[in-house]
Amino acid sequence: MYLCLCQGITDSDVREAGRDGITMPCQLKAKFRLKQRGCCGRCSKNIEEFVQIATSAQQELPLNSVRS
Numbered sequence: 001m002y003l004c005l006c007q008g009i010t011d012s013d014v015r016e017a018g019r020d021g022i023t024m025p026c027q028l029k030a031k032f033r034l035k036q037r038g039c040c041g042r043c044s045k046n047i048e049e050f051v052q053i054a055t056s057a058q059q060e061l062p063l064n065s066v067r068s
């Protein structure tokens, strides 16, 4: 499912970011360059959806997993 049409960001992309520990709104906005020049900024109004997806992906990781 696309979360950002301007940049083609999918829920899978956001889940991967969550597994890498990127779950805060400011982190997600920076990683995916939301509201950058040429983008509509519509998806950044729904940043809580990004946060929810990233956070649940992070919580699905086993407790002792380490990504490098």
Ligand code: FES
Binding pocket: 003, 004, 005, 006, 007, 034, 035, 039, 040, 041, 042, 043, 044
């Ligand atoms: S939908 Fe994400 S910047 Fe336009």
